[in-house]
Amino acid sequence: MNILLTPSEIIEYFYCPRFIYFIFSLGIDQHEEKRFKVLMGREVHK
Numbered sequence: 001m002n003i004l005l006t007p008s009e010i011i012e013y014f015y016c017p018r019f020i021y022f023i024f025s026l027g028i029d030q031h032e033e034k035r036f037k038v039l040m041g042r043e044v045h046k
Contacts, residue, residue, distance in 0.1 A: 005013075005020075012019040022028040033039070 003024075009020060009023075019030070023030060
């Protein structure tokens, strides 16, 4: 069984391994649109 992870998912794993568990094992969404760092990063790249 191969698991393919994106670079962003690997970074998230190092930040908090539970992110990957919640997303892939439990199928719980991240709700990125509510995360402050995501919103700020999107503003910077506009």
